[in-house]
Amino acid sequence: MFxxxxxxxxxxxxxxxxxxxPIADYELWYFxxxxxxxxxxxxxxxxxxxTVAEDCFAHNVPVYVRAGAEPGTWEAVIRPFGDLEHVxxxxxxxxxxxxxxxxxxxxxxxxxxxxPGLRGDLEITVALASKxxxxxxACLANAQAVIAKAGGDAGP
Amino acid sequence: xxAGGHRAKAERIARSLEKLSPEDWEIVIxxxxxxxxxxxxxxxxSVGLSAETDDxxxxxxxxxxxxxxxxxxxxxEFLAALEEIETIRPQHVRGNAPTGEAAATRALAILAxxxxxxxxxxxxxx
Numbered sequence: 577m578f579x580x581x582x583x584x585x586x587x588x589x590x591x592x593x594x595x596x597x598p599i600a601d602y603e604l605w606y607f608x609x610x611x612x613x614x615x616x617x618x619x620x621x622x623x624x625x626x627t628v629a630e631d632c633f634a635h636n637v638p639v640y641v642r643a644g645a646e647p648g649t650w651e652a653v654i655r656p657f658g659d660l661e662h663v664x665x666x667x668x669x670x671x672x673x674x675x676x677x678x679x680x681x682x683x684x685x686x687x688x689x690x691x692p693g694l695r696g697d698l699e700i701t702v703a704l705a706s707k708x709x710x711x712x713x714a715c716l717a718n719a720q721a722v723i724a725k726a727g728g729d730a731g732p
Numbered sequence: 733x734x735a736g737g738h739r740a741k742a743e744r745i746a747r748s749l750e751k752l753s754p755e756d757w758e759i760v761i762x763x764x765x766x767x768x769x770x771x772x773x774x775x776x777x778s779v780g781l782s783a784e785t786d787d788x789x790x791x792x793x794x795x796x797x798x799x800x801x802x803x804x805x806x807x808x809e810f811l812a813a814l815e816e817i818e819t820i821r822p823q824h825v826r827g828n829a830p831t832g833e834a835a836a837t838r839a840l841a842i843l844a845x846x847x848x849x850x851x852x853x854x855x856x857x858x
Binding site for chain 2: 577584591592600601604605607608634635641643659694695
């Protein structure tokens with residue numbers, strides 16, 4: 577996507593996140609936090625020209641899907657790094673600039689509780705929700721500052 | 733996770749989904765995907781089809797053998813449902829393709845069907 581698309585997503589998902597309780601609805605609230613953190617990171621990476629902004633949607637990167645020739649159809653394609661799904665792997669870490677280190681570290685912290693909290697028996701506590709909230713806030717603050725400084729899409 | 737734990741997680745997520753509507757398609761679709769995996773694991777663990785230490789996470793992680801085995805033993809609908817949700821995630825959860833609301837409506841219908849199948853499967857096998 578392009579920077580504006582990610583920013584619109586962040587607004588939409590933030591509204592959804594606000595309707596959810598961090599404890600009672602932890603699983604969906606966490607999903608919203610991680611999802612929005614990645615949208616913010618992707619927007620910032622596009623703004624810095626570190627990844628490609630285009631109408632392709634991530635599906636097990638480097639596999640992306642994009643609109644097919646016929647309306648309503650989709651095709652899978654291999655593309656250079658555009659939108660990322662997670663911050664993991666040496667090749668992805670290598671393209672994240674130092675300016676986004678706080679957002680990267682916050683996303684890595686969110687990832688540590690992803691499977692235990694969503695798929696496992698990790699106890700859902702106020703302390704856990706506070707940890708997620710803090711990482712979420714740190715990620716968005718850093719990424720949004722980078723986007724504001726860069727002024728939008730860096731272009732292909 | 734034990735079968736009962738999966739069912740409890742799936743039912744928790746269902747309660748959370750009631751706070752959203754198809755207009756909130758990003759979280760609805762991702763929530764459905766997660767709930768589906770819990771219902772599938774509940775069914776598979778309940779009938780001894782998979783171990784408590786071997787949870788289904790994504791359909792695209794399943795081997796050809798697992799697909800055949802699980803399909804014959806439990807019906808192909810479980811993995812097919814998860815696969816359909818995974819197919820619409822890139823466009824509507826990560827991307828900004830149109831028709832997200834319709835996709836979320838479809839996702840909720842898939843979840844309702846898999847829930848019924850999982851409960852029936854577990855009950856059939858005691």
